Amino acid sequence: MTDDALLPPEELHARLEAIGAERYHVHHPFHHLLHGGKLSKAQVQAWALNRYYYQASIPAKDASLLARLPTPELRREWRRRIVDHDGDGTHPGGIERWLKLTDGLGLDRDYVVSLEGLLPGTRFAVDAYVNLVRSRSVLEAIASSLTEMFSPAIISQRVSGMLRNYDFVSEETLAYFTPRLTQAPQDVDFALSYVKREARTRAEQEQVLAALRFKCSLLWAQLDALHFAYVEPALPPPGAFRP
16 A cells, blocks of 8 residues: 555554554553542642643534534534533533532632633643634544544543542542443544545545544643642642642
8 A cells, every 4th residue: 555545444443543552641640640549639639620621621612613514414413512511501511520520529619610720731732622623624623532432441440440549539529421431432433434434535534643643642731731730740830729
């Protein structure tokens, strides 16, 4: 196969899987500390507070993509994702469930929502993701969501490890994660089928792969920021959350 030949769908899928195997943040030292029970409550608070910005930004990035989708079928699919995170006014969505987590960890909800304690690295990484989805092609934006291919494994590790190792969390505290075990595979089925179908040139397939690498990098960068600020050398920047 030449370098510019179109990859068969199964080969594209295999290369996406390989990116996750190498780059997904399940391999990050901070993740190992988190699910291994090696962090203090204050360090877990810092993780939950910073991760809130990522969770709260997902509907905004999805809404920007929704506005560019050309068919009712595609818009209905992406609208479902927004409801998953924002809720429908009756049933809570992922953002509300994440705030239940920060509540359970003893963080003031108004403080969490204000973003006053956010690490600069978190803000820059998440904003870069929102900007990619707004500014790049629909194909790349949808491809960037494919980190959900790897999320069930990290969720299982995180929930079981935290319940086993921390007496300050409970199944209710971690309720955010349970629906994601069914929502994420549904999201992946759609996005994976879309990129296999719509990446019609090798150049477009390479854009799909690059978008997934970018998404893995921003998730990794968020944990880099947390590790530097709260683990080693444990130097939160001015204005950031200080336990």
